Amino acid sequence: MKSLYLRKDMEASDSRIAIMKENPEIVLSEVGDESSVLVKIKACALSTTDVQTIQELNLASSDIAIGRAIAGIVKDVGNCVTSFKPGDEVVALLPLDSQFSGCAELCTVNEFDLIMKPKRVEFDEAVACLYEGVRAYTALQIQARMCAGETLLVIDGATPNGSTLIQLAQNWGAKVIATVNSQEEKLFLETFKPPLTSIVDVSNGKTNTIRSVCLEETGGLGMDIIVDSGVNMFPDQDDDVAQKLNLPTKHELISSLAVCGRWVTSQRDLQIDPPNSQLLFLKNGSVSYLFPSAWTLSSNQQGRYLHIMRDVLNKLASGVIKPSISGKISLDEAPSVYQMIKSRRIGTVVVVMDQ
CATH class of the missing domain: 3.40.50.720 (NAD(P)-binding Rossmann-like Domain)
Known part of the structure; x- marks a missing residue:
């Protein structure tokens, strides 16, 4: 199974390069978390990784996962999962401490980090505005109390x-x-x-x-x-x-x-x-x-966080939010494109998995 990660550059110790890893196929029973959901990923937004925060929170390992906004189809569920079943179309923002890359063929997500994808929303559209929508909602409604x-x-x-x-x-x-x-x-x-x-x-x-x-x-x-x-x-x-x-x-x-x-x-x-x-x-x-990732670092506001994600996708479905997708690439192209992602100012690059 292919997955995209950041690894320290041996030639420049202060920088990291994107690499493609071949990991064993994920078997949900071996993960050990009965609240986990195995998702077959259809699309993932390719975005920069907040390496500094991950290191400050002591979450960093030798390789850091790339890709947090994912959309896909439920392949398997843990014994304690009640909200989802195989075949459901779902969307999620992976937490900062997730060891699984969103730019991969399969990913394990906690049940309480997932929401259902509206039928009118395409997989690539959902990931292109999910993080940005949560960030905007957090800034305007939660912090600024905009009227x-x-x-x-x-x-x-x-x-x-x-x-x-x-x-x-x-x-x-x-x-x-x-x-x-x-x-x-x-x-x-x-x-x-x-x-x-x-x-x-x-x-x-x-x-x-x-x-x-x-x-x-x-x-x-x-x-x-x-x-x-x-x-x-x-x-x-x-x-x-x-x-x-x-x-x-x-x-x-x-x-x-x-x-x-x-x-x-x-x-x-x-x-x-x-x-x-x-x-x-x-x-x-x-x-x-403004630090939107704080939502995923604590369960204190989990209900409000899931409500925000649902509202973002509903606004996408109704046409209030219109994401700008600057390009769609395959998983094999992701390592080279990731190195240039910071220079792209307009639009989101979406990694679309092979059908």
Whole structure:
């Protein structure tokens, strides 16, 4: 059985390469968990692996599994499984601590991490927006408590995460402003219906236009909610990644917030210096951290988590969410494509298994 994993590069100890492993066929009775479900995978979203978090949580082994959003058909169930039966079409987000790769022919998933796939949704469409939908739902509803009529700034709106945020926010009645990093991304967002309130081009480092556009579009009030994809922590220092992605500074985002505004950030090592903290205090603003994988690391909110996944797929089935799939590849092509996945900004690459 073929499975895709990350392994340390022998020539560069600080990097990892994608490899295809030949594992023995999974037999559910040998797994030892009677709540497990054996899934024959039909499609898996090829996405970057959060190696840093896996290592920080001491979940890393010699090989790290690739692929978390999966869709397939139940092949076998454990003795304690009551919600699924062989032949059911299911979807899941594999937990961070899963030892099984989603980019594989077969995968074992806990019963309580699975949901049924709506009949109107194709396998590739389901995996193309599942993680992004859970992330957007977490940011907008759980952390930002968004209400209809509020204003939202989405950083990197053309990425899969950003475009899903935009579609859900517009469905819930928000007015959306998004940033783009190239003309291609701008053209992509201009196809959205209904159209965005404004699209801010930050290519060539023009991030200082974000504040002026936000204040202009809101009559000087600022944005109710900001969801970033990272920030430029130290603009006075050389940060190649932040400069290449044209990430906004902390001051730029805080200055764009309205009174009682909510900033949802993906910057894990965010440091707010005293002047910016004072500005945030005067706005009565708040900062929350966006880490969707936390849902799978604890069973405390399992019911809410499954509800979110079901709602994401229902919105996909009704046409509220329209995923952008940039390419469909075979499992054998996945190792070479994975090495270039970070450079793809628009759309999701989906691994489609042989029938």
